[in-house]
Amino acid sequence: MNATTYVLFGICCWGLIVFSALGQEASSDYIETLSGNKVPGTIVRSFDINQTASITFLDSQGKSQTLYPKDVKGFGLSNGRRFESRPVPGREDKGPEFFQVILRGKVSLLSYRGTFYAENEKEILELTNVMVTSEIRGTKVMSRRRKYTGILSYMLYGPCGVELQEQIAKISYSESGFIKLFMLYHQCEQLPYELFVEQVPVFRASVVGMLGVSWMESLMESSPDRLLHRFDAKHQPFIALGLKLDQWRRMPRFAVDLGVGYSSGNNAVHLELDRQSHRFTATHEYEFRSILVPAFLDYMLFRSRSNEYYVGLGAMVRTHHLTTNLSIIDYRTTFEPIKTELYEAPVLGRERIQFSPAMKLGGHLFYRERWGIITELQVEYGTNGYTLNLDKRQTAYKQLIASLMVGFRL
Numbered sequence: 001m002n003a004t005t006y007v008l009f010g011i012c013c014w015g016l017i018v019f020s021a022l023g024q025e026a027s028s029d030y031i032e033t034l035s036g037n038k039v040p041g042t043i044v045r046s047f048d049i050n051q052t053a054s055i056t057f058l059d060s061q062g063k064s065q066t067l068y069p070k071d072v073k074g075f076g077l078s079n080g081r082r083f084e085s086r087p088v089p090g091r092e093d094k095g096p097e098f099f100q101v102i103l104r105g106k107v108s109l110l111s112y113r114g115t116f117y118a119e120n121e122k123e124i125l126e127l128t129n130v131m132v133t134s135e136i137r138g139t140k141v142m143s144r145r146r147k148y149t150g151i152l153s154y155m156l157y158g159p160c161g162v163e164l165q166e167q168i169a170k171i172s173y174s175e176s177g178f179i180k181l182f183m184l185y186h187q188c189e190q191l192p193y194e195l196f197v198e199q200v201p202v203f204r205a206s207v208v209g210m211l212g213v214s215w216m217e218s219l220m221e222s223s224p225d226r227l228l229h230r231f232d233a234k235h236q237p238f239i240a241l242g243l244k245l246d247q248w249r250r251m252p253r254f255a256v257d258l259g260v261g262y263s264s265g266n267n268a269v270h271l272e273l274d275r276q277s278h279r280f281t282a283t284h285e286y287e288f289r290s291i292l293v294p295a296f297l298d299y300m301l302f303r304s305r306s307n308e309y310y311v312g313l314g315a316m317v318r319t320h321h322l323t324t325n326l327s328i329i330d331y332r333t334t335f336e337p338i339k340t341e342l343y344e345a346p347v348l349g350r351e352r353i354q355f356s357p358a359m360k361l362g363g364h365l366f367y368r369e370r371w372g373i374i375t376e377l378q379v380e381y382g383t384n385g386y387t388l389n390l391d392k393r394q395t396a397y398k399q400l401i402a403s404l405m406v407g408f409r410l
Helices: 003-018 148-155 161-170 175-188
Strands: 029-033 038-043 055-058 064-067 072-076 082-087 096-104 108-112 115-119 124-126 130-136 139-145 204-222 228-231 235-246 254-274 278-303 307-333 340-344 353-365 372-390 393-409
Touching: 029 055, 072 096, 082 108, 096 175, 108 175, 115 148, 124 148, 148 161, 161 175, 204 254, 204 372, 235 278, 235 393, 254 307, 254 372, 278 353, 278 372, 307 372, 353 393
Parallel strands: none
Antiparallel strands: 029 038, 029 072, 038 055, 055 064, 072 082, 082 096, 096 108, 108 115, 115 124, 130 139, 204 235, 204 393, 228 254, 235 254, 254 278, 278 307, 307 340, 307 353, 353 372, 372 393
């Protein structure tokens, strides 16, 4: 059975597992009409919304309608996110857009297309953070102009303004930094406020334990002769422990997978080399121990209320340690008089570190729960697989490695 068959078999298994459990949950989304009424229903989405030009709303009777910022005052999601219609400063003639309300109070913190805004009862101002180019003694120098510090000093002016100046001077241009500052302002001024992303983590970090098996297929890289060989076992079981960073607040379609795995066992390779005047056969029995270090960036293809399915691009670094138990070479001539020679010498060689670009398909069942089931089909291309050394000649092989894994997220 070759690697293509293994890959196709793995895809079938993966498909049966990941598409077996699509669940639905009750929604608590709503829209706020222009008259100020809240209408419960469902905002149709597969992923959490950071920015959108329109929404599709299903009411309690199942009626669907597409709504734009001019049609509603705003809408809310079941996880607490709140969006409101606002004109973009400097583009008021183009009508309103959906701004995400991160924190609402005397001075509110908003975001729109990756840019942050501060809003009070009179105006809404962009927290500007721009790169500028200047020339110093004939050399162009790029620097960041933090105009938002001055805007924050103006918008958050009050009895506690002096106490906030130190925080404003060192604040970073980030959602978490602005949230901390706006909360500090309202708490110091003893003003009420509402944080709409409190239930939405910046990201979720989960421990993942997995069991898997890898199938190896040889790809000849260079060979001066036709060297036939086979391994007793082409599969290799392993265990792995990883860290999964997903459900990013500002990048809901992306996840990061890091991990470390271990594999060990015994195997043997058998070789045959025919020449015009002589023939070689060899057997190399060995014990192997491998450490696997994968790193992937995942992109979510589809997400339901309970499950998600993704592709990932990354790399696998494998470190190998081989211990030879037995390695015998049998040499004999093919003409009279027959001469036979039996001697010991290693025929299998492997670099200690193997780097492999890789991609994978994955399914994550019950991703919103405290625990979940993860299954993945991974394909690697090993650029430095192994070498076979016989009759003072060396043959190099690359490897195509297909792995099927199943595990639990804790």
